[in-house]
Amino acid sequence: MVCVTQQKSCEKLINKGSKLIKSESDEIFVIHVIKDDWRYFSEMKESDALEYLFTVSKAVDAELIVYKSDNIERTLSNTAKENKIDTIVLGKSLEEKKQQNMIKRLKKQIDFPIHWKIV
Numbered sequence: 810m811v812c813v814t815q816q817k818s819c820e821k822l823i824n825k826g827s828k829l830i831k832s833e834s835d836e837i838f839v840i841h842v843i844k845d846d847w848r849y850f851s852e853m854k855e856s857d858a859l860e861y862l863f864t865v866s867k868a869v870d871a872e873l874i875v876y877k878s879d880n881i882e883r884t885l886s887n888t889a890k891e892n893k894i895d896t897i898v899l900g901k902s903l904e905e906k907k908q909q910n911m912i913k914r915l916k917k918q919i920d921f922p923i924h925w926k927i928v
Contacts, residue, residue: 810826810837810838810839810840810885810888810889810892810894810896810897810898811823811825811826811837811838811839811840811871811897811898812840812841812842812885812897812898812899812900812911812915813839813840813841813862813900814841814900816900818900819862819865819900820865821900821928822898822899822900822928823837823839823865823866823869823871824869825898825926825928826839826869826871826896826898826926827869827870827871829896829898829926836871836872836892837869837870837871837872838871838872838874838888838892838894839862839865839866839871839872839873839874840874840875840876840885840888841862841873841874841875841876842875842876842877842878842881842884842885843875843876843877843878843881844877844878844879844881845877845878845879859875862875874888876888881911882911882914882915882917882918883918885897885915885918886915886918886919886920889919889921889923890921894923895922895923895924896923896924896925896926897915897919897923897924897925897926898926898927898928899911899912899915899925899926899927899928900927900928901927901928912925912927
């Protein structure tokens, strides 16, 4: 599972996730979660951003899923559990404080074995 944001640099994450595929039975999910009161993709036009994510995901045979949720970490955790995800790919967090660091918050939410790839 590759967790992406609205940034165009997410292509690097998606490509990293695709390199983890070991067999034909492996799947890759590209997930973007936004809070209910946020716009989908800050400065990009929403249609352009979705088209971009869809195109990049399709190029590596990944399934793109976009959620709206007030609890991003729970949504990512539930998606990982429901899809029997064994590896999560995330971009490196620039946040130093635990409460602002998505990686730390998500690791706290996940209650099952998972491999972490921080790019």
